[in-house]
Amino acid sequence: xxxxxxxxxxxxxxxxxxxxxxxxxxxxxxxxxxxxxxxxxxxxxxxxxxxxxxxxxxxxxxxxxxxxxxxxxxxxxxxxxxxxxxxxxxxxxxxxxxxxxxxxxxxxxx
Amino acid sequence: xxxxxxxxxxxxxxxxxxxxxxxxxxxxxxxxxxxxxxxxxxxxxxxxxxxxxxxxxxxxxxxxxxxxxxxxxxxxxxxxxxxxxxxxxxxxxxxxxxxxxxxxxxxxxxx
Numbered sequence: 001x002x003x004x005x006x007x008x009x010x011x012x013x014x015x016x017x018x019x020x021x022x023x024x025x026x027x028x029x030x031x032x033x034x035x036x037x038x039x040x041x042x043x044x045x046x047x048x049x050x051x052x053x054x055x056x057x058x059x060x061x062x063x064x065x066x067x068x069x070x071x072x073x074x075x076x077x078x079x080x081x082x083x084x085x086x087x088x089x090x091x092x093x094x095x096x097x098x099x100x101x102x103x104x105x106x107x108x109x110x
Numbered sequence: 111x112x113x114x115x116x117x118x119x120x121x122x123x124x125x126x127x128x129x130x131x132x133x134x135x136x137x138x139x140x141x142x143x144x145x146x147x148x149x150x151x152x153x154x155x156x157x158x159x160x161x162x163x164x165x166x167x168x169x170x171x172x173x174x175x176x177x178x179x180x181x182x183x184x185x186x187x188x189x190x191x192x193x194x195x196x197x198x199x200x201x202x203x204x205x206x207x208x209x210x211x212x213x214x215x216x217x218x219x220x221x
Contacts, residue, residue, distance in 0.1 A: 030207050042200055042212035043153075086151060092207045097143075097166050100153040
């Protein structure tokens with residue numbers, strides 16, 4: 001079954017603007033991860049946030065986690081055309097599998 | 111020095127054929143996975159192996175058989191290919207509950 005659902009499904013912004021993507025999940029987790037997928041390529045890990053963390057930063061990326069609401073958000077600040085990609089959240093529970101959300105397609109226009 | 115490499119990148123074949131996809135990782139990870147991504151970009155886990163042992167086997171037709179000769183390799187063999195098997199198949203590796211490293215994918219087209 002699908003663990004994560006992402007919102008919005010698609011997002012179009014201008015370069016320099018911020019992009020926010022949200023992820024909701026259903027069961028308790030050990031950690032939540034965000035990945036990027038460029039067209040025709042494999043997924044690349046961006047950031048991992050553990051269940052006892054509330055916020056994490058990596059460069060222009062900021063991830064928040066609210067375990068009470070079972071939700072996470074990914075903020076990309078000062079977006080660039082090169083940020084154009086699909087972004088997926090994925091949750092890790094007590095099993096060895098990572099379950100992916102439905103993805104958000106981000107288009108950044110120069 | 112590709113971390114997770116899978117071959118071939120493209121696979122075009124007729125219905126009913128048998129094909130294999132190979133995957134190798136040089137990261138020293140204990141766990142390897144096969145994921146299937148459909149035309150809507152929905153990514154679903156198929157199998158997971160930990161140190162050559164099958165630990166996750168989702169609801170996948172038994173025409174799909176993974177094989178792990180050692181912990182650095184996880185191959186996927188598919189028998190009697192069907193049209194619905196067309197998708198992109200990704201191999202990945204990780205340490206347990208840590209980030210995944212993905213291969214570049216194998217686009218399978220069944221005609």
